[in-house]
Amino acid sequence: MTEQRVAIVTGAAQGIGAAIARELAADGHKVVVADLNLEGASAVAQEIDGVAKLLDISDEAAVARVVGEVVDEFGRIDILVNNAGLVPFTPWEKLDFAEWKRVFDVNVNGLYLMTKSAGDVMAQGGYGRIVNIASNTFVAGTPNCAHYVATKGAYIGFTRALAGEIGKHGITINAVAPGIIASEGVLSGPHADGFDYVVPMQAFARRGVPSDIGPAVAFLASEKASWITGQTLVVDGGHTRN
Numbered sequence: 001m002t003e004q005r006v007a008i009v010t011g012a013a014q015g016i017g018a019a020i021a022r023e024l025a026a027d028g029h030k031v032v033v034a035d036l037n038l039e040g041a042s043a044v045a046q047e048i049d050g051v052a053k054l055l056d057i058s059d060e061a062a063v064a065r066v067v068g069e070v071v072d073e074f075g076r077i078d079i080l081v082n083n084a085g086l087v088p089f090t091p092w093e094k095l096d097f098a099e100w101k102r103v104f105d106v107n108v109n110g111l112y113l114m115t116k117s118a119g120d121v122m123a124q125g126g127y128g129r130i131v132n133i134a135s136n137t138f139v140a141g142t143p144n145c146a147h148y149v150a151t152k153g154a155y156i157g158f159t160r161a162l163a164g165e166i167g168k169h170g171i172t173i174n175a176v177a178p179g180i181i182a183s184e185g186v187l188s189g190p191h192a193d194g195f196d197y198v199v200p201m202q203a204f205a206r207r208g209v210p211s212d213i214g215p216a217v218a219f220l221a222s223e224k225a226s227w228i229t230g231q232t233l234v235v236d237g238g239h240t241r242n
């Protein structure tokens with residue numbers, strides 16, 4: 001029995017993040033469920049005996065506050081899952097600079113702020129697992145969300161680059177790139193039509209669901225994955241094969 005690890009999962013009030021939080025809790029970790037939606041985060045936290053935190057990952061002061069609270073409460077951060085993100089659907093002709101900047105502010109600047117803040121705590125403890133939720137849209141070149149695909153490519157580049165700098169602190173950093181998943185966010189918007197196109201290309205003729213992603217993240221977040229870093233694992237039912 002290994003000691004209990006402390007994990008922060010961003011955007012864990014619903015969808016893929018909630019499924020990751022459940023998986024990490026099932027592995028025995030104490031999970032901080034961080035989200036803009038405190039009500040949803042609280043419901044997930046209650047279910048898994050975790051802790052809910054109100055957090056906007058693009059707000060530098062809020063990130064510092066939440067990371068500080070977790071350290072005060074538990075004395076450590078061992079696992080960070082950068083899952084929170086905007087998943088827009090906007091054709092290029094309609095994509096203005098304000099939306100482009102907003103998506104980068106949350107997805108990319110949020111990735112920086114969380115990794116910097118929680119990563120410094122991990123470095124002090126000499127151990128860490130960071131898992132960044134990218135997307136197979138970076139592999140597939142999915143249309144109608146060029147800004148989103150660009151941000152997810154940034155996750156993969158960041159993961160590759162940072163691995164070499166934080167390994168000396170005992171920290172691994174990897175990315176998981178899901179295919180289209182029936183999360184609350186996807187089901188409530190035009191991305192839902194994508195299943196008709198994608199499912200026939202997969203190896204399995206069904207919709208991907210959030211619980212299809214949790215196990216891959218939990219493995220990369222485990223002590224056992226100590227020799228894997230800087231990698232991207234595509235988890236998309238065989239939709240893309242590279």
Ligand SMILES: NC(=O)c1ccc[n+]([C@@H]2O[C@H](COP(=O)([O-])OP(=O)(O)OC[C@H]3O[C@@H](n4cnc5c(N)ncnc54)[C@H](O)[C@@H]3O)[C@@H](O)[C@H]2O)c1
Pocket residue numbers: 010011012013014015016017034035036037040055056057058082083084085086087106110133134135136177178179180181182183184185186
């Ligand atoms: N669903 C898919 O098909 C799919 C595929 C590939 C990758 N992803 C990635 O998985 C992640 C989760 O996607 P999902 O479909 O579960 O999303 P979702 O929209 O269902 O849930 C996203 C959660 O993130 C939270 N959130 C949004 N902005 C935030 C912020 N600034 N700070 C904190 N929390 C914030 C929301 O409140 C929500 O609870 C995203 O990074 C997305 O890019 C999703």
